[in-house]
Amino acid sequence: MDKIKVGIIGCGKISGIYMENCAKFEALDLVACADLDLSRAREQAKQYHVPRACSVDELLQDPDIQIVINLTIPAAHAEVCLRALESGKHVYVEKPLAVTREEGLAVLEAARRHGLMVGSAPETFFGAGIQTALKLIQDGAIGRPVSAAAFMMSRGHEFWHPDPEFYYAKGGGPMFDMGPYYLTALIQLLGPIQRIAGMTGKALEQRTITSEKKYGQSIEVEVPTHVSGTLQFAHGAIATLTTSFDIFGGSTMPPIEIHGTEGTLLVPDPNSFGGPVKLRRIGEEAWTEVPLLPGYAENSRGIGPADMASALLHGRPHRASGALAYHVLEAMWGFHDASDAGTFYEMQSTCTPPAPLPEGLEPYQLD
CATH class of the missing domain: 3.30.360.10 (Dihydrodipicolinate Reductase; domain 2)
Incomplete structure (x- = not known):
């Protein structure tokens, strides 16, 4: 099976489980990680056997990397997603998609304009x-x-x-x-x-x-x-x-x-x-x-970008989609807006719920 080369931006606490699991999914080939603190990227690369630690700019300029996994803090989610998309790369971001609805819509529009996929946690x-x-x-x-x-x-x-x-x-x-x-x-x-x-x-x-x-x-x-x-x-x-x-x-x-x-x-x-x-x-x-269906009962963070990679390889929609993530982002703001206004918040977006995983898949395969 072909693999999709991916790079991680953001080497904080959550990055370890992603790096560990990227090595398990057949569709993923984690080739680089980056962080504003290069020493932190080097530490994570060494611990999880990532071939290269580099700057954010270097990772975004790498023509072989097709998917960027964005694990930065929420305030930086939209900026990093937009940079990745402008660099011609698909992007999967930790939750939430962005801090504001305006930022979230900008990310979706950039993905549409460039013909690229955007996805977001949670993938549980x-x-x-x-x-x-x-x-x-x-x-x-x-x-x-x-x-x-x-x-x-x-x-x-x-x-x-x-x-x-x-x-x-x-x-x-x-x-x-x-x-x-x-x-x-x-x-x-x-x-x-x-x-x-x-x-x-x-x-x-x-x-x-x-x-x-x-x-x-x-x-x-x-x-x-x-x-x-x-x-x-x-x-x-x-x-x-x-x-x-x-x-x-x-x-x-x-x-x-x-x-x-x-x-x-x-x-x-x-x-x-x-x-x-x-x-x-x-x-x-x-x-x-x-009894649980056979599948992923352990911490499987990384399955979202793996599904995106598999979707790229097989020409199908990915499940943890940008539309789903934006619908969630709008709903979260909806609670706050409804409270502030003392009235209902009417949702402006919608989405299609993710398709169930097919039964009978081999471990760490998604098609």
Whole structure:
């Protein structure tokens, strides 16, 4: 099988799992990595056996690299994506697609203008957990989906992350950090979103870092840290979603529940690839744990660009598409806009939910 040569820009904390998994997928050939801090790129290249560490400019000028995996901080996502597209390269970016809707649209327009693909994390919907839940819904296990509830309840990142400041700056907050996982999963399972109601809040104006390296430093909180609201999907289902960095005493709320006319489905944490998936149908007194479909139950970050590479090789659409990522970005802003305006936010974009993974694929093959 032919391979697509890829390069990674951004060698921070998340880059390690991408580098590790790029070596596993048959469609990918990771040939270079770059970072503004060249020493960090060299360290990652050495640890994960990447052939070359270089500057961002050098990577973008390499004519052999066809896909750029953009792992920079959110504030730089759009700029780096646009540079990659202008360099004639397809681009796959960590979530979110961009900080603002205007930036997101600019990235999609650049890709259209140059005839290139743009894709974005999260890619956890490729995992066996979400894929199993999707098959159950498509097979009618819970009847017609009518409602859902989803919760991301956290105390925030200053307790463990070495550089948590950007989680509380523009482009951060629980919705922009973790909302993409939940919204992408809900869109995969229930279809595109039609309108949103939302409310936002903030428990603390300042937070103190208690992780190593910056212990004791203070962070100004510039964004809402509790975002909650209701989504109405184009096919009629209604969901509630809460994302929060203000849960200081723990929570027992489930990641995602889908309720249908014939039963309820418990969907696993969409920030993971595995299970469990549980089902309870009308008349049943207990939950049944459903065996996961064969596939990706471990941390498989890198499967999104691998699917893009496979799509390039086989002439098909890629699943973690720019249209999907933009629909998620608009929805995240929709919660904030609805809260600020005290009214519904009507979605302007739509998307086609990603196609399920074919059954019977060999490991690390996507076609």
